Amino acid sequence: MRVLLALGGNAMTADGRARPEDQIAAAAVAMEAVADLLEQDVDVVVTHGNGPQVGNLLVKNELAAAVVPPVPLDWCGAQTQATLGFVLMDALDAALARRGLDRRTATVVTRTLVSADDAGFARPTKPIGRFLPAADAALLVEHGETWEDRGEKGWRRVVASPEPLDIIDAPAARALVDAGFVVIANGGGGIPVVRAVDGTLSGVEAVIDKDLGAALLARTVDADVLVIGTDVTHAVLHFGTPQARDVGVVTAAELRAYAADGHFASGSMGPKVDAACRFVEGGGARAVITDLAHLSEAVTGATGTVVVPN
Numbered sequence: 001m002r003v004l005l006a007l008g009g010n011a012m013t014a015d016g017r018a019r020p021e022d023q024i025a026a027a028a029v030a031m032e033a034v035a036d037l038l039e040q041d042v043d044v045v046v047t048h049g050n051g052p053q054v055g056n057l058l059v060k061n062e063l064a065a066a067v068v069p070p071v072p073l074d075w076c077g078a079q080t081q082a083t084l085g086f087v088l089m090d091a092l093d094a095a096l097a098r099r100g101l102d103r104r105t106a107t108v109v110t111r112t113l114v115s116a117d118d119a120g121f122a123r124p125t126k127p128i129g130r131f132l133p134a135a136d137a138a139l140l141v142e143h144g145e146t147w148e149d150r151g152e153k154g155w156r157r158v159v160a161s162p163e164p165l166d167i168i169d170a171p172a173a174r175a176l177v178d179a180g181f182v183v184i185a186n187g188g189g190g191i192p193v194v195r196a197v198d199g200t201l202s203g204v205e206a207v208i209d210k211d212l213g214a215a216l217l218a219r220t221v222d223a224d225v226l227v228i229g230t231d232v233t234h235a236v237l238h239f240g241t242p243q244a245r246d247v248g249v250v251t252a253a254e255l256r257a258y259a260a261d262g263h264f265a266s267g268s269m270g271p272k273v274d275a276a277c278r279f280v281e282g283g284g285a286r287a288v289i290t291d292l293a294h295l296s297e298a299v300t301g302a303t304g305t306v307v308v309p310n
């Protein structure tokens with residue numbers, strides 16, 4: 001069995017501040033689960049989010065712009081692929097060594113094609129970086145940024161998030177998987193690039209949704225199961241109300257109907273549900289949404305929100 005494991009950027013950052021020590025601790029938990037699966041002869045490919053991390057890098061760039069040249073958002077995304085790849089490889093190598101497993105790990109810097117005409121460029125939807133109180137966010141809106149009320153945690157900056165169309169570097173990831181490497185690829189949904197009429201690629205300032213990128217990568221590497229690791233054990237109906245109810249085993253059609261009824265927040269559970277449905281609608285056997293502590297059980301469908309074909 002081959003599994004694509006998508007780790008949430010928020011789940012990797014404890015309180016959302018994305019301190020290095022929190023990310024290292026979360027990577028250790030997640031990579032123990034990966035090592036468990038490898039020990040059971042399950043083939044694992046890993047991808048990860050970068051929302052908190054790429055937002056923090058953008059702020060550092062902006063604050064330091066008078067001192068050193070700032071870099072664009074797609075460069076920040078590329079930097080998060082390298083940093084999180086490094087953290088995950090260190091954690092995975094340690095977990096493999098404890099079990100005496102002889103596997104090599106590799107991170108692929110991954111570009112993902114988007115359309116320059118994508119409606120997402122005109123309407124920012126992807127939450128990144130830290131949460132702020134409404135008054136602080138209002139000041140940044142006056143400076144031209146787009147911020148959105150994200151509920152009880154506060155306001156969060158939103159940026160363009162075009163649809164992922166093609167994972168340019170999937171062949172490299174696939175070759176490494178086939179050669180026996182445990183591969184980390186398409187972090188942050190991939191570095192968004194557009195193709196000019198002459199065929200050349202160039203980065204664009206956006207952050208792709210990593211769950212939608214994961215659904216595409218999972219099909220590209222022929223994964224049987226997509227597991228989306230986040231900070232909750234299940235998708236929840238009537239979230240935050242006395243009627244709240246975990247979603248267990250569900251068909252893609254049933255889950256899409258719940259989504260159409262407004263049960264899942266945009267930029268949060270919404271894209272995870274969409275990605276899970278896309279994966280099974282495209283031929284995947286099962287997609288599971290759960291937290292980092294339940295990753296290895298989730299692969300068999302024993303826990304979490306388990307999305308199955310209609």
Ligand SMILES: NC(=O)OP(=O)(O)O
Pocket residue numbers: 007008009010048049050051052127188189207208209210211
């Ligand atoms: N790129 C992305 O979707 O990251 P998060 O999962 O951290 O929001």
